[in-house]
Amino acid sequence: MKLRSILFVSIVAFTSNVLGGEKEICADWLKTVAFASHEKEYSGVFVYQHADAVETSRITHLTDSGAEYEKLESLDGPKREILRHHGHVWMSDGQSMIEMSSQQKNARFPSLLPQQLSALSENYQAKLAGKERVAGFDAQVILFQPKDTLLYSHKIWVHSESGLLLKAAVLDDKNKMVEQYAFTQLQIGGKLDRSWLKANMKKTFHGEKNHGIAKAKSSDTVEVQPFNSGWMVEFLPSGFKKTTELERPMHGKHLPVTQIVYSDGLSAVSVFIEQNDHDEDDFDGLSSRGAMSLYHKVVGGHLYTVVGEVPPRAIVKILDSIRYSSK
Secondary structure (H helix, E strand, O other), X not given: OOHHHHHHHHHHHHHHHHHHHHHHHHHHHHHHHHHHHHHXXXXXXXXXXXXXXXXXXXXXXXXXXXXXXXXXXXXXXXXXEEEEEOOEEEEEOOOXXXXXXXXXXXXXXXXXXXXXXXHHHHHEEEEEEEEEEEOOEEEEEEEEEEOOOOOOEEEEEEEOOOOOEEEEEEEOOOOOEEEEEEEEEEEEOOOOOOHHHHHHHHHHHOOOOOOOEEEOOHHHOOOOOOOOOOEEEOOOOOOOEEEEEEEEOOOOOOOOEEEEEEEOOOOEEEEEEEEOOOOOOOOOEEEXXXXXXXXXXEEOOEEEEEEEOOOHHHHHHHHHOEEEOOO
16 A cells, blocks of 8 residues: 555544544533533523623522522513423512413523433534633533534533533524623532522422412413324425424414424424414514524415524525425
8 A cells, every 4th residue: 555545544544533532522511511500500690692682691590309490580671580490480570470381491591402412413513612711610612513504503611510501602604693692600509599499489389379479371371282283394404303293372363373393403493374364463574583583474374483593594495385285
């Protein structure tokens, strides 16, 4: 074998070993991140940025006898507090508390990664992107590059010791920030304020009677049952698969709405199909807020709505591919 051929084979083998090793390291990091936000106790202030807007919140996450309790407080604008425990969500404005429907389990900072990582590894290439500091903590940076050019890239900063997510950014195809979450102040473990947990343990989390908590309207509560509407989407970005299909009542709608949810393990897209009742909200239009895009379009006797964490051009292609194929 010629020297040039030997060198080429050696370089390929070395590169494969390095890339394979990096892939394994990233997989180990992701497993740690997926569970750290649920297992660790922490309290801190984080900011959410998109375009020129900045929103600030305080989050406190505690565990008690293996159960998770979380309080999220808005620090800008009207006072609002959200409590979460065991799949239930309560919202308070300082005067009253309402138990909300939690059927839509949207990812939330710092719990952005799914605990099931198989789909994530199939649809994105994760690679190490250096080390930085966030809120005074050393962090490992990991970049997720999608295998489909119609999707956003994602970049995360992970605490080197605990594995807690410290910062997360969504990037467009020009590597420009679309939206970003980042802790500005954070305490992991140690002596954290538990007074709110004790105050709400019985009357809220454990459902004590006559505690003044209102239930959300029944139209906002969805019992998910296996359902085949006959509607389908012919175009989806690479890696997206259907996770849920249901018929649900929605506030302000006269008839039930068909909802189909697709996900690639990191981002989700919901398709809503309803009768066009010619109300004021039945209109064509495309809008975005951070990484979330929304597109309404009246087609024949129906109103289609597609909303998801993908670029606007992908949302448009998805909506334009909606078809009825019969049940």
